[in-house]
Amino acid sequence: MPTMQVLADEQRVAELIQRLASWVGDTVSSSAGDGEPARWALVGLKSRGDLLAARIADLLGHDTFADRVGSLDITLYRDDLSEIGPQPVVQTTDIPFALDGLDVMLIDDVMMSGRTTRAALQALVDFGRPRRVWLGVLADRGGRELPIQPDFAALDIRDMPGRDKVKLRIRPIHDKDELLSVPDPRAR
Amino acid sequence: MATDAHAWIHKHLLGLEELPAQDIRFLLTTALGLEDVSKRSVKKVPALRGKVVANLFFEDSTRTANSFALAAQRLSADVLHFSGKGSSVSKGETLTDTGRTIEAMGVDVMVCRHGMSGAARKLASAVQCSVINAGDGQHEHPTQALLDAFTIAQRLGRTDGFDFTGLRVAIVGDIAHSRVARSNIHCLIKLGASVTLVGPPTLLPRTFESLGCEVSHDLEAVLPTVDVVNMLRVQFERLSGPAFPSIHEYHATYGLTSARLKRAKPDIVVMHPGPMNRGLEIDSAVADGPNSAILQQVTNGLAIRMAVLYLVTGVQ
Numbered sequence: 001m002p003t004m005q006v007l008a009d010e011q012r013v014a015e016l017i018q019r020l021a022s023w024v025g026d027t028v029s030s031s032a033g034d035g036e037p038a039r040w041a042l043v044g045l046k047s048r049g050d051l052l053a054a055r056i057a058d059l060l061g062h063d064t065f066a067d068r069v070g071s072l073d074i075t076l077y078r079d080d081l082s083e084i085g086p087q088p089v090v091q092t093t094d095i096p097f098a099l100d101g102l103d104v105m106l107i108d109d110v111m112m113s114g115r116t117t118r119a120a121l122q123a124l125v126d127f128g129r130p131r132r133v134w135l136g137v138l139a140d141r142g143g144r145e146l147p148i149q150p151d152f153a154a155l156d157i158r159d160m161p162g163r164d165k166v167k168l169r170i171r172p173i174h175d176k177d178e179l180l181s182v183p184d185p186r187a188r
Numbered sequence: 189m190a191t192d193a194h195a196w197i198h199k200h201l202l203g204l205e206e207l208p209a210q211d212i213r214f215l216l217t218t219a220l221g222l223e224d225v226s227k228r229s230v231k232k233v234p235a236l237r238g239k240v241v242a243n244l245f246f247e248d249s250t251r252t253a254n255s256f257a258l259a260a261q262r263l264s265a266d267v268l269h270f271s272g273k274g275s276s277v278s279k280g281e282t283l284t285d286t287g288r289t290i291e292a293m294g295v296d297v298m299v300c301r302h303g304m305s306g307a308a309r310k311l312a313s314a315v316q317c318s319v320i321n322a323g324d325g326q327h328e329h330p331t332q333a334l335l336d337a338f339t340i341a342q343r344l345g346r347t348d349g350f351d352f353t354g355l356r357v358a359i360v361g362d363i364a365h366s367r368v369a370r371s372n373i374h375c376l377i378k379l380g381a382s383v384t385l386v387g388p389p390t391l392l393p394r395t396f397e398s399l400g401c402e403v404s405h406d407l408e409a410v411l412p413t414v415d416v417v418n419m420l421r422v423q424f425e426r427l428s429g430p431a432f433p434s435i436h437e438y439h440a441t442y443g444l445t446s447a448r449l450k451r452a453k454p455d456i457v458v459m460h461p462g463p464m465n466r467g468l469e470i471d472s473a474v475a476d477g478p479n480s481a482i483l484q485q486v487t488n489g490l491a492i493r494m495a496v497l498y499l500v501t502g503v504q
Binding site for chain 1: 195220222233236
């Protein structure tokens with residue numbers, strides 16, 4: 001039986017976050033000469049991507065996004081609410097700016113099936129009409145169930161065998177930063 | 189992230205007396221997340237898409253029925269409205285038969301208001317779907333107490349954890365006939381507040397002390413000590429005989445007037461479940477003044493009812 005395994009330790013996670021931040025920074029600056037100057041917002045998906053987005057904003061400087069840094073909870077947009085139970089915990093969404101016309105950089109920790117991203121896109125357009133939406137993730141686990149791909153993944157582990165889940169532990173909600181592979185509970 | 193793990197296990201919401209404090213807090217925290225929905229450009233989320241919510245109102249109500257309907261619609265549920273008047277109920281159909289008939293149409297949640305205490309529980313035992321009590325006789329009105337607690341937490345900065353330790357709340361008026369008072373007492377005490385009930389002896393029996401509250405007949409003495417005052421409506425329709433000598437005397441003794449409010453804490457939160465008898469239990473200047481949270485209560489009713497609908501439908 002597979003057990004929990006560390007895919008990236010504290011230092012490696014810091015490097016991955018730096019890689020993701022560098023890509024975000026490059027994407028933002030290279031879009032400057034592209035027609036109308038882009039106005040950017042950084043939006044992290046709860047409950048890990050929002051913490052990653054905050055770290056990225058710290059690394060790049062909040063000026064990059066003119067303080068348009070928010071968080072999005074996709075619980076109410078999940079496509080499995082009628083199949084699972086009890087209901088997953090609803091958290092607050094914090095997007096205190098209008099999304100109309102913005103280039104929105106979505107940040108998530110681990111991409112697998114693509115269903116979270118689908119829900120996020122549906123949620124996002126209920127807040128307004130962004131000019132364009134980008135997606136950067138810390139790790140791409142593979143195992144897509146929908147035709148949705150990230151624009152960038154700091155760690156590509158799509159060739160990981162089996163159905164193990166990849167989980168990010170991140171401060172301050174955990175005691176340290178690390179990326180783990182965890183056996184799928186349904187496979188037991 | 190303790191809330192990550194919390195599992196809601198209640199298929200029905202019949203009263204707050206049986207709901208543990210941790211579940212009340214979880215429900216209020218869920219409402220915090222749902223509050224956002226009403227503030228954005230598209231005021232709707234797909235969480236209850238394909239579900240049907242039936243409003244069964246055997247007593248007159250506009251605000252509660254509309255609040256539940258709008259809450260269900262904001263979660264993308266379909267809403268069926270069934271009013272007791274002019275229906276088969278007036279032809280003698282029993283509550284159980286009415287419930288089963290409506291359920292046969294394919295309903296997932298029934299929201300029930302009824303003049304008889306215990307009606308929601310009776311209905312819940314007769315049907316397979318979830319039942320939410322929207323007021324049963326003089327027993328409970330749980331969503332009103334929850335939206336009251338939510339409003340208090342917002343006003344007094346207690347939304348982080350919904351811990352009311354140290355807060356003092358007065359509930360004033362016709363306590364004996366009030367389901368709002370009963371649900372509020374259970375809710376507030378579980379959240380850690382201390383509750384003082386104030387009213388004329390005819391409308392406030394001493395037996396309420398057994399619920400863990402203080403009982404007083406002197407509003408003047410209690411008012412300066414509390415952080416929140418919840419003014420109940422005098423329910424003339426429920427009084428079997430005269431409970432106080434005159435409306436004028438009730439107003440003079442138990443009405444919340446501007447003069448009286450001046451002796452309260454400056455940031456006291458004034459609440460009323462509505463509909464108000466202006467000039468009787470509360471003066472217009474107070475109801476419309478800066479301490480009043482009355483319209484905020486109505487707004488918060490939506491988030492609370494969305495939270496209840498969302499949570500109970502996960503347990504079917």
